[in-house]
Amino acid sequence: MTHSNKSSDPSSPATTALVIGAGQAGGPLAGALAKAGWQVTLIEREHVGGTCINEGCTPTKAMIASARAAHVARTSGALGVSAGPVQVDLNGIVDRVQGIVKDFREGSRSGVLKAGVELLDGQARFTGVRQVEVTLNGGGTRQLSADYVFINAGASPRWPELPGVRDVGAMTSRDILLLRELPAHLLILGGGYISLEFAQLYARLGSRVTVVETGERLLPREDEDVAAALQTVLEDEGVTFLLGAEAIQTHKKDGEIKLDIRQGNEPQTLTGSHLLVAVGRTPNTGGLNVEATGAKLGKHGEIVVDQHLRAAENVYALGDIKGGPAFTHISYDDFRIVRDALLHGKERDFHERPVPYTLFTDPQLGRVGLDRQGARKLGRPTRIYTLPMSSVARAIETGETAGLMRCVVDDATDLLLGATVLGSEGGEVMSALQLAMIGGLSSADLRNATLSHPTLCESINNLFMGKPETLSGKEENG
Ligand SMILES: Cc1cc2nc3c(=O)[nH]c(=O)nc-3n(C[C@H](O)[C@H](O)[C@H](O)COP(=O)(O)OP(=O)(O)OC[C@H]3O[C@@H](n4cnc5c(N)ncnc54)[C@H](O)[C@@H]3O)c2cc1C
Numbered sequence: 001m002t003h004s005n006k007s008s009d010p011s012s013p014a015t016t017a018l019v020i021g022a023g024q025a026g027g028p029l030a031g032a033l034a035k036a037g038w039q040v041t042l043i044e045r046e047h048v049g050g051t052c053i054n055e056g057c058t059p060t061k062a063m064i065a066s067a068r069a070a071h072v073a074r075t076s077g078a079l080g081v082s083a084g085p086v087q088v089d090l091n092g093i094v095d096r097v098q099g100i101v102k103d104f105r106e107g108s109r110s111g112v113l114k115a116g117v118e119l120l121d122g123q124a125r126f127t128g129v130r131q132v133e134v135t136l137n138g139g140g141t142r143q144l145s146a147d148y149v150f151i152n153a154g155a156s157p158r159w160p161e162l163p164g165v166r167d168v169g170a171m172t173s174r175d176i177l178l179l180r181e182l183p184a185h186l187l188i189l190g191g192g193y194i195s196l197e198f199a200q201l202y203a204r205l206g207s208r209v210t211v212v213e214t215g216e217r218l219l220p221r222e223d224e225d226v227a228a229a230l231q232t233v234l235e236d237e238g239v240t241f242l243l244g245a246e247a248i249q250t251h252k253k254d255g256e257i258k259l260d261i262r263q264g265n266e267p268q269t270l271t272g273s274h275l276l277v278a279v280g281r282t283p284n285t286g287g288l289n290v291e292a293t294g295a296k297l298g299k300h301g302e303i304v305v306d307q308h309l310r311a312a313e314n315v316y317a318l319g320d321i322k323g324g325p326a327f328t329h330i331s332y333d334d335f336r337i338v339r340d341a342l343l344h345g346k347e348r349d350f351h352e353r354p355v356p357y358t359l360f361t362d363p364q365l366g367r368v369g370l371d372r373q374g375a376r377k378l379g380r381p382t383r384i385y386t387l388p389m390s391s392v393a394r395a396i397e398t399g400e401t402a403g404l405m406r407c408v409v410d411d412a413t414d415l416l417l418g419a420t421v422l423g424s425e426g427g428e429v430m431s432a433l434q435l436a437m438i439g440g441l442s443s444a445d446l447r448n449a450t451l452s453h454p455t456l457c458e459s460i461n462n463l464f465m466g467k468p469e470t471l472s473g474k475e476e477n478g
């Protein structure tokens with residue numbers, strides 16, 4: 001199904017569109033449609049730019065840079081440089097981070113306005129098929145309807161069902177970014193992406209950190225040795241992990257947070273100064289009433305879409321609100337899919353795209369495609385190449401030898417099926433391998449490529465020079 005832009009015919013009125021949520025898809029899509037002559041209204045209840053810019057990727061990665069500076073100063077003795085006692089100014093860090101957020105936010109806002117989009121500051125709710133009521137932040141309501149509606153309303157931190165959690169002043173990933181006192185002891189519920197980035201960050205800034213995770217191991221989607229290696233690094237930096245642990249209740253006593261947990265059959269009470277909840281995120285469909293426009297919700301509250309991101313006739317859902325991998329580049333690619341279908345008549349099935357991601361711990365964990373556990377389920381002969389970072393010349397030179405590079409190769413075609421890089425700049429090295437996948441390079445091409453010395457990527461040569469582990473493709477059955 002393709003669509004034409006009615007506005008290309010000057011005698012017909014412009015196609016109208018409502019975009020709900022100015023996240024990583026909504027803002028760019030509103031701008032692209034407006035530039036193509038559509039009449040576009042973008043409704044945003046808080047800040048243009050959404051989670052990524054305001055309370056996600058941008059502030060966390062800016063803050064991680066400060067934590068790394070503290071770590072490098074503290075550990076520089078190993079490189080023969082003494083930096084003296086490290087002082088952390090959390091106020092200064094938060095001010096710098098929020099300054100970057102403000103610049104990005106203002107840039108995003110002026111971008112959509114310059115594109116000719118009507119921007120409404122308010123909260124949208126469906127009242128009928130492609131009909132929306134907007135409760136304006138400045139007071140009053142507006143009733144709107146359009147030829148097309150695009151929903152990019154994102155997700156919010158999920159609160160665990162833990163008695164007392166709201167009363168003890170627990171923080172979400174939003175709140176902790178504005179904290180101006182360094183926690184003496186930060187308790188974190190959940191051991192996923194958000195938890196691990198904040199755990200290392202605060203340990204490096206000087207807090208004691210304890211992570212309580214229900215799973216028996218960290219990062220179950222990752223290869224076991226990779227998750228274990230990362231856990232060891234974080235433990236060496238002072239983070240305590242309580243795995244297979246269930247939080248029972250929490251309360252405050254003498255100004256401190258008491259968290260009762262059970263690990264195995266062992267009950268214990270943790271005492272902390274602050275509690276961060278990082279147990280996943282929930283799609284923002286709660287008050288949206290999407291059923292009124294003919295869309296359906298899945299069992300986690302996500303909007304159900306077809307392979308082209310359509311939720312109902314001329315209604316699309318993009319980004320985190322549709323469930324699945326929740327990353328900025330995925331939401332942005334959803335924008336490309338919808339733009340190309342509507343403006344250029346080119347349809348693409350979103351299930352077919354790769355889903356790369358990077359966990360911004362130090363070392364970073366960059367991942368794309370199959371890892372070893374994925375290869376075991378593939379049912380095809382594969383070769384798995386692994387190179388410890390302790391064998392990477394550049395990593396030895398900089399003193400960052402934790403982790404490994406891993407690549408899964410299809411035995412029949414010699415093409416790359418996936419890459420895992422836990423190491424210094426792991427996201428960058430993984431991206432180099434992903435580009436090789438996109439370009440259809442074989443492991444022989446990469447083994448023999450002339451790469452600049454001594455870069456981390458040069459060791460891609462060495463990765464494919466080692467003896468691979470071979471999988472017959474029958475592992476899961478036998
Ligand atoms: C702490 C943290 C760190 C992260 N780090 C990374 C990272 O390093 N890399 C990465 O790729 N991803 C990261 N993510 C995930 C990433 O931020 C999201 O996947 C990304 O922002 C995509 O969001 P989105 O476009 O779906 O919607 P969002 O960016 O969440 O935008 C949705 C917008 O809709 C608005 N809205 C909601 N409901 C309504 C309504 N009814 N009416 C009007 N407006 C509404 C909201 O105010 C919001 O602005 C991180 C997330 C968090 C929380």
Ligand SMILES: NC(=O)c1ccc[n+]([C@@H]2O[C@H](COP(=O)([O-])OP(=O)(O)OC[C@H]3O[C@@H](n4cnc5c(N)ncnc54)[C@H](O)[C@@H]3O)[C@@H](O)[C@H]2O)c1
Nearest residue numbers: 160190191192193194195213214278279280326358359360
């Ligand atoms: N670098 C990045 O790309 C990045 C960084 C941060 C967040 N994100 C995105 O944000 C999403 C949400 O992150 P998240 O860390 O909140 O979720 P997550 O799904 O990654 O991890 C949540 C963890 O909490 C555990 N858990 C659930 N309930 C619990 C409970 N009651 N007690 C203890 N543990 C519990 C789960 O087992 C899981 O390990 C991620 O999935 C990711 O898509 C990405």
